[in-house]
Amino acid sequence: MSRRTEKVSSLLHQEIARLIQEFELPALTTVSKVQVTADLKWGKVFVTVMGDEAKQKLTLAELKKNIYGIQKAVNQELGMKIVPRISFILDHGEEYAAKINELLRKAREQ
Secondary structure, eight states, X not given: OOHHHHHHHHHHHHHHHHHHTTSOOXXXXXXXXXXXXXXXXXXXXXXXXXXXXXXXXXXXHHHHHTHHHHHHHHHHHHXXXXXXXXXXXXXXXXHHHHHHHHHHHHHHHO
């Protein structure tokens, strides 16, 4: 990843994290990472949602419902010539890490 895409990812991460705090979401939600394509046209926003699968789906649906307002605010705030079009994706990294840790703990006990 180039320095430019890293900077844009960081700016998007900060701005989107600030924006989603204003929404009444069903569960605690954090932006875990943002990936931007090299041409800066697309950005994937990975969110971590605390709660069960139903709350995760509700939260993701709420974010997707408000994506145009979030995109508009990001466009105005960043003021760049090309601002990546964002999409929200659930980040299951923490769940995967917890599962691996549990398997390692069980293996140690045996």
